[in-house]
Amino acid sequence: MTAAVVSRDARRAEALESFRERGMPHRRFEHWRYSDLRAILDAGQVAQSGTAAWRIEHLPEGVELFDLAEPDAPEWVTQKLGAIGARPTMKEASLAFADGGVALRVPRGRQIAEPARLQISSTGNVRVLLVLEEETSLTLMETHTGDAGLLRNVGVEIALAARAKLSHVRSAASALKSISVEHIGVIEAHGAQYCAHFANFGSRLSRTELHILLQEEDAEAHLSGVNVLGDGGHADLTSHVEHVAGNTRSTQLFKKVAGGHSRAVYQGKITVREGANGSDSRQTAKALLLGGRAEADLKPELIIFADDVKCAHGAAVGDLDPESLFYLRSRGIRETEARHMLIRAFLEDAVAEIGNEELRASLWHDVEHALPHAMRHSS
Known part of the structure; x- marks a missing residue:
């Protein structure tokens, strides 16, 4: 057995032991208080095993690929896989029980102009590893689908070396009765930049955890996202x-x-560690409720241990503005169309954060597809 296989097996065994000790997350965990995964699983309402399938619709020239189901991994995989970011219990599960996955690397100095497209159709535990070496750039469109009645558990690890830039658009459109848990860990070196957009269009329970370490000076993370839930x-x-x-x-x-x-949930925590002077952080979350049965829980949080920083956060929950709706109706616009226009305007600035025009248009297409269901049972 090769050293690479031993290394991966050792990390897998460590993750399994950690998961056995900690068990499934539940609502007594502070950061799981709004999402009751254990109750669904304990009720036997979802299968907890499956398969991981992925495909690259387009792999730009210069991007290296490795299938994580293969035994003999290259060194750049064994060094990083399972070693990036925090290790919450569901991330440990995805590593311990991984059914497969994919690793991508951009070698030093490569600037990849054309977007890569990764599609994951998983009903099990799947891993994704992205490694960008120094002075590189990549745009990645990652789409996820899942079947009804099955749990999808995805662990994504991203390592950005000095002055690497990753534009990452993730879209999840699963069956309404599907369950998905995703953990994304990112570590950034000097001058690296992670620009990510997260779109979710509804499932019985979808949970995305982000842990980003701005490890060295001048690193940046710009996060945005939309939910359209029916x-x-x-x-x-x-x-x-x-x-x-x-x-x-x-x-x-x-x-x-x-x-x-x-129910729409956002919990955003920003920690500025001691000595991280000159840090600048902005955090905004807003929810639009289309009916009296819809819920939103928005919880921004700042923890600051440094001086000379600029940090701010804000959160707001509201309904469609009746005056704006009345104005549009008075101009002869049907109510359904008027509501649609106001919802789209609400989402506009978040979607505009996607820099790639083609990917931005693709996301608007997904939004338009999801809106009728969101509006159908609302009043």
Whole structure:
């Protein structure tokens, strides 16, 4: 057995032991208080095993690929896999029980102009590893689908070397009765930049955890996202951005639309560690409720241990503005169309954070597809 296989097996065994000790998350965990995964699993309402399938629709020239189901991994995989970011219990599960996955690397100095497209159709535990070496750039569109009645558990690890830039658009459109848990860990070196957009269009329970370490000076993270939830949907995005070094910057802008009997959750924690002077962080979350049965829980949090920093956060929950709706109706616009226009305007600035025009248009297409369901059971 090769050293590479031993290394991966050792990490897998360590993750399994950790998961056995800690068990499934439940609502007594502070950061799981709004999403009751254990109750669904304990009720036997979802299968907990499956398969991981992925495909690259387009792999730009210069990007290296490795199938994580293969035994003999290259060194750049064994060094990073399972070693990036925090290790919450569901991330440990995805590593311990991994059914497969994919690793991508951009070698030093490569600037990849054309977007890469990764599609994951998983009903099990799947791993994704992205490694960008020094002075590189990549745009990645990552889409996820899942079947009804099955749990999808995805662990994503991203390592950005000095002055690497990753633009990352993730879109999840699963069956309404599907369950998905995703953990994304990012570590950034000097001058690296992570620009990510997270779109979710509803499933029985969708939980995305982000842990970003701005490890060295001048690293940046710019996060945005939209939810469009219809009746029965539940989407939880929980983020933790840590400013470890000075002169680091982060921004967050999340917009959530909840219709019918749905629930939208945002928990955003920013930690500025001691000595991370000159850090700059902005955090905004807003939710639009389309009916009396929809819920939104927005919880921004700042923890600051440094001086000379600029940090701010804000959160707001509201309904469609009746005066704006009346104005549009008075101009002869039907109510359904008027509501649609106001919802789209609410989401506009968050979607505009996607820099790539083609990917931005693709996301608007997904939004338009999801809006009728969100509006159908709302009043």
